[in-house]
Amino acid sequence: MALFLSRFDNKVDRKGRVSVPASFRADLTSDAFAGVVAFPSPGNGGAIDGCDIDRMKQLSDGIDSFNPFSNEYGDLATAILTKSHRLPFDGEGRIILPQQLLAHAGITSMATFAGRGATFQIWAPEAYEAYEAEATERAKAQADKFELQRRDQMGAGE
């Protein structure tokens, strides 16, 4: 399973091409497909969600971590599949962000890649800054939840 970490701000050239962070590429390359699967994030308005093809397959199979039998999520999964784009790497590890996604995220000259473990997001840098501030506030307010999570992990690891 992929583990996307860290943040990278890369330039979008005139043709809409962006270098995918080198450390992401290994996890995005498989026999099935070498590239990114991207779609407008259902959770965060201005973000693009990105993942590898295997995760998208899981979503399609309905065996993702959220409840596959719920009709609500079934609709969501279907909508995601319809809005998803396959973005293959060129020889230098770049992808082309389609106009539709660029517009959705308000990306012009720079793109922020934010690692999120099994997935990552792509943002306009300013939008990400704003989101980060917001999310950090919420995370602080809910530190108790975070602690619980950590304890679960520590328990599981021992």
Add this chain to the structure above:
Amino acid sequence: MALFLSRFDNKVDRKGRVSVPASFRADLTSDAFAGVVAFPSPGNGGAIDGCDIDRMKQLSDGIDSFNPFSNEYGDLATAILTKSHRLPFDGEGRIILPQQLLAHAGITSMATFAGRGATFQIWAPEAYEAYEAEATERAKAQADKFELQRRDQMGAGE
């Protein structure tokens, strides 16, 4: 499972490189990745948290058990995963601390590694001294309380 012990003060050279204590390295080396995963400590302001890749994977899996499009997932991912860095060893067991982490911890010429069992922290030495003094105070207070409780228990029992 890793067991990081003791304290080490190592030099940060002109290129931002630091030797990871030799006794830490075995626990930080696996098939998946040989190096440190580091992120700003959510608890202690000026510290950097360090761990091995397996622990980070567990944390990521834990976060992934939330709905990927929920605030819980997003907030935790933003607070930890996006702020984490993979820092691979060079041939001599050194890592490069990114500018962002150096700034967060206020590290300039020296870095203090503090073993904490399954994880460790990296501090600016002065900051660590201050933290340790404070923590010692708290520990004393806890020990006193513990003593009192013990006496109560013994008193009640007799």
Add this chain to the structure above:
DNA sequence: CATAAAATGGCATGATATCCCATGAAAGCC
């Protein structure tokens, strides 16, 4: 069918990270 526009692939470049070897100090060993 011809021409312009756009997509795609390939190559060049500068910055940065990685590799490799050297040195000295400390620790362990015989």
Add this chain to the structure above:
DNA sequence: GGCTTTCATGGGATATCATGCCATTTTATG
């Protein structure tokens, strides 16, 4: 107590990566 090994540290050589530029192919358009 002298010898050997491990480790932290330094510097220069090399490779990788993001990115710009150009060539070639493909797709629209008149």
